[in-house]
């Protein structure tokens with residue numbers, strides 16, 4: 001497979017840097033081709049603003065989605081964004097790697113998503129009507145490809161368990177797994193999350209590295225999270241509400257959007 005790893009940590013000598021090297025080596029050992037986008041090292045521009053749309057007349061009000069659509073359609077997105085889109089089309093699998101910062105991804109990675117996921121590329125794709133609400137949530141430009149998160153967290157696994165004070169990790173990562181990865185079509189694998197990493201020692205690192213190697217070996221074959229297809233009949237369209245009785249008994253919240261509930 002072709003694999004793109006988008007790396008969002010400012011320090012190459014960090015734990016994240018070491019885990020990236022482990023992941024890339026394990027993937028290459030499996031015969032995969034790997035490309036890395038190192039956002040901090042490459043000085044990624046993290047905000048959407050007028051500079052992203054050089055074709056926009058100075059007197060024209062910036063409307064981000066409309067400007068994105070026009071620039072995508074005209075092939076006029078900036079070169080850095082086009083290069084990342086080309087990598088996404090090349091890759092059979094995408095890995096987003098980051099330390100959990102304030103219960104989410106670092107701003108630079110959010111900015112990568114906001115800029116690279118142009119209208120017409122990642123959203124605004126497919127027919128939008130009362131019968132079909134766009135090619136999204138399981139369909140879209142990146143359908144047929146796989147994706148997963150590689151995350152490190154200072155908090156303990158218990159803090160992120162079903163009754164943990166931080167909230168369950170599956171819930172915290174839902175907006176990324178479902179809203180960012182499943183949305184444009186990716187099949188999303190369960191995240192690799194390393195907990196309680198801030199005082200990690202040598203043996204702890206080796207155990208973590210071995211676990212990560214195992215996940216990298218399974219990247220092509222592990223079962224994805226069973227998110228429901230938006231246009232597969234489970235949701236009433238155009239309300240996009242899950243039809244009554246589709247969920248497993250007792251399922252609530254984000255779990256409603258997984259087939260197994």
Ligand code: FAD
Pocket residue numbers: 009013014015016017018098099100101102103104152153154155156197198199200201202205
């Ligand atoms: P590093 O600091 O580089 O390393 C962590 C430990 O691993 C160190 O002990 C280091 O010695 C060891 N290590 C590094 N490399 C190796 C190696 N090659 N071999 C052996 N040991 C090694 N945590 C949460 O749980 N929830 C949050 O919401 C959250 N918000 C945060 C917000 C901010 C702004 C910051 C700065 C931190 C936050 N944290 C949070 C903690 C954060 O998630 C962790 O600090 C981060 O995941 C650690 O990853 P790192 O790569 O920066 O680790």
